[in-house]
Amino acid sequence: MNKNKETYDGVRYNRSALMVVILLGAFCIIMNQTLLITAYPTIMKDLNISLSTVQWLTTLFLLVSGITIPLSAYLMKQIKSKYLFLTALNLFLMGVLICYFGPTFKYLLFGRLLQGIASGIMLPLIQTIVLTLFQKNERGTAMGFVGLVVALAPAIGPTLSGYIITYFNWKTLFLITIPLILLSEIGALLFFKVSIPLKQSKLDIPSVFLSIIGFGSLLYSISLASTKGWLSKEVIVLLFIGCAVIISFIVRELKISNPLLNLKVFSYSTFSVSVFLSAISYIALLGFESILPDYIQKVHLESPIDSGLILLPGSIVMGLMNPVTGKLFDRFGGRFLIPIGLTLLSLGTFPFLFITETTPILFIAIFYAIRLLGISMVLMPVTTTGMNALPNDMISNGTATNNTLRQIASSFGTAVLVTFLSSHAQATPTQSLAIGSSTLAIKESLEVTDYRHAFAMAFVFCIVALISSLIIFRKKGSNTKKREKKE
Known part of the structure; x- marks a missing residue:
């Protein structure tokens, strides 16, 4: 540089x-x-x-x-x-x-x-x-x-x-x-x-059509799920079509000599691991970010501009820390950096499980910034770890594959948390609240409870990513030590 x-x-x-x-x-x-x-x-x-x-x-x-x-x-x-x-x-x-x-x-x-x-x-x-x-x-x-x-x-x-x-x-x-x-x-x-x-090379037209129909149907079904629910007929049909066509796409790509996407990138275990961790991290990140502004505007009655300003410091922290974590990655690698980042992401998410109508805005801004500090130590390092495992002539396929799965993961994460939020809101019985509560208090209590449950779902994704990283990097560390002993 x-x-x-x-x-x-x-x-x-x-x-x-x-x-x-x-x-x-x-x-x-x-x-x-x-x-x-x-x-x-x-x-x-x-x-x-x-x-x-x-x-x-x-x-x-x-x-x-x-x-x-x-x-x-x-x-x-x-x-x-x-x-x-x-x-x-x-x-x-x-x-x-x-x-x-x-x-x-x-x-x-x-x-x-x-x-x-x-x-x-x-x-x-x-x-x-x-x-x-x-x-x-x-x-x-x-x-x-x-x-x-x-x-x-x-x-x-x-x-x-x-x-x-x-x-x-x-x-x-x-x-x-x-x-x-x-x-x-x-x-x-x-x-x-x-x-x-x-x-x-010659463009394989059937692969193009399979890709468009498969990924298009899958992404569209996921986007519909956030409004119509996962069990709606339209979502189920589109999910089935999307998954079936993508399976056909994968089978074809592995057989033909001029694949649209060279899926042999998954034969490199480090790349496969990085894609898995990247996808889970994106679910934890973007699913959360899709509902936090909604909570700020509906519960705290802040304007869209103000909600953006409340979250802006966290995004600035993430942006400024990315070059720093990049240098740390070049020096120490991702084995320690990524689990530390996922730990920070989990610690920054956990307090949101206890938010109320009176939670200070400063509290939200600080822990949101901690979340994004953790993400800055995960997303680009985990991507770079995977890409470093590939030969140069496969990097274009690696970036395309990684970004495709990341797009699906981000859409899935948003849809899961939004549908979880709305479905829980419909299922929460108002009778369980104190009889003397006012209508407004009932509504606010239900809203905040729903947000807490949605944030809890995001926390689950964070923990899954953290535990996966600890297991994966521990195994890789053990394998490295075994190779060193043999040598």
Whole structure:
């Protein structure tokens, strides 16, 4: 990281400048995931649409992004990194312009579709570029800077959105990203002189269709489960279709010579372990984050802007700590760092099991920050651990596979906690409360109890991840000692 000029595949380039360029492009696209959420009420009013309709702006974005990620592994091997990066930025820019100038909700939805495609290409691409250009003993630090962007961008989105909506038209949200996109494109033209090694192969069309139908059905069924429940007919049918098609996809990928995703990455045990820990950690992280703002707004009656500001310090801690934990990873590895991070995540989650209507906001902000401090010691280190186990020619498949499963895990975690919250709310009997309580007190008591139970579910995921990491790394430590004795 401290060298300006590096050589890769015989080409000299400015590695620091290239990092700034790709991280700037990633920041624009990742921030866009949460930029519109605060604006939903205003958009609903202006376009005269319902809540279930406006939520498609996020659902479609995440759905299309999840479908595109498996295809990214193939694209990275067919198109030079510079041109694929510019393609993603231009798709995103087109989506922004369509959203801004579009007169109806259909245009807004189409613009978000293009942005979802750009997102599905961008994150696996920048991770693969970073992992390819940096040596194994430098990857932790480099991925730490990627983690800084991944943490800060979505955290800034709702706060920035709330400010803009207060003083400007909601369509201004789309304009603010344009200068950053253009700056990133200019930087790519100037500094993007190297590329991930290409390997031309024929695209297997059946694999593409199986991937789209399988992952699309699975992600959509999970998103529906948060509103319709896991036992609804529609969710069960889509889950069955998604799982059945994904199994067919896996069987085909293992048989053909030109797979869309090379699933042989799972033959590397360290990579498989890292994907497992990453998925559970994401369930614990994003499921929790999906309901905490709701608790702050409904129980403490804070505005969306204020709830974003309450949680912002924790996101800043996570963002700033990512480069630090990256350096610690390069020095000590993930064997000790990851269990410590998961311990902090569990300790930061546990107090939320005892929240009340009068829990101080400072209490929420502090323990939320502890959670994200723990996450900063887990997500990028566990990803880097897995990728370091792969040969360079399989890294693009590794990043695409890891990001696909992470997308599914984050959707699953959110759906589980949201459905757990709503189903428990419906099942909680009001008769169990004291007869003398007022209607408002009953409602508040039920609400807080439901949130406590949902937070308890998040705590269970944290403990599962922690225990798994302790078992896994203990076994790996034992195996290492046995090999040393033999030698």
